[in-house]
Amino acid sequence: MYDAHVERIYRLMHRMAGDGDLAADFTQETFIRAFQRLEQFRGDASLATWLHTIAVSVALNGMRKVKRLRVRTDTMDSIAELPGTGHHTGLTSDLRARLHAAIDALSEKLRPVFVMHDVEGYTHDEIAGTLGIPVGTSKARLFDARARLRLALAAFAGDHIV
């Protein structure tokens, strides 16, 4: 189980946490919990989906702890203050920096869907199974996440985005 799934779980944890140590902690915790609850796995979903459900729960809880006493400086509002507004030189790096900050600022409901679908390439079926939501909800959240990101980047990228 570990060999088959650790790579994908770790990748997702890293995308969610943005830090190698945290990603390793979350991955370890995921497998510890999975081994502990293996008897409870009923086979209703695939083992991969079940593992991902645990992983996303661990990551969201872990990130909540991280954020609890921290006020994020890279909120949507502050994105407009990043350097490079109106300049097309260095577009790629500026755009990426802004986009990454905007992804960080997405809500707890939207970010996992966007990261899983658009960054890691999971299907809506997989996301729906992992998050315990209908496929339609997953699609709606992705649409919403993209719209918010477009909005966050609109002032910077102009015609490139909207």
Add this chain to the structure above:
Amino acid sequence: MNNQHPDSGDELIVRAAKDYNAPGAVPREEMWNRIVEARRSQDATLSITHSVRRTRYWVWPSVGVAAAGLIAVGVAIGRRMEQSSVEGRRLAPVAVIPRDTNGSTPTAPDARRAAPGGGVEARDSGVQGGRSTALASQAAPDDVNSSAIAYRLAVLDHVAGSEAMITAFRASAHRGDVDGQLAKWSRDLLGETRLLESSASSDDVTMKRLLEDLELVLAQIVQYTNRGTHAPDDLDLIEQSLRRRAVMSNLRNISAGRLPSGT
């Protein structure tokens, strides 16, 4: 794999998002070793853990509300027990000391063994110490039980807070933006750790060792935040301490009602 294709406006976003928090090499072996270590300690789960978990289920909501006060209660009860132990020593002449088959008075270690559940531990030695220990442990077994439960609840709450702080600290330190809020948080936790360590109820060797490990790490974090230089070497030392004693795994094990590793 994707079944919702982005339009032209989204394509740029999707392309630029591909390196969002891009992962490096997967530390398979390192993670596996820690998982095995945690599993080993999990297998060693004892009745003491189950009792803590049972207690957590019904008390946890109220514990959440009065989290900070709980630590004070645990420590206060511990201190009270210590005081009553001292008073017991003063009243020692009225105690009836059981004699062994040879008719001799048991020594302090013998008396300690006789105390139910480890009871209140005598801090002095010799015959007087044994006498007072027996008296204290016979006098208030209910107090000792409630003291132990309060202490454990206080530790559980403290452990959860410590885990959160260390997680937040690691994330902040790697980004190089450790702020004053974290510094204060770590100082407060260090103080609480020392209070819990010095509590008379801390007769649980496993828990005491975890608190000692935690104290070391918190002291390093406090030094790191106080110094303000944020040298990578100092951060490495903290990471080494965390890894060497499996502090994070042990904190999580305690939070989840499992025993720390290495017990």
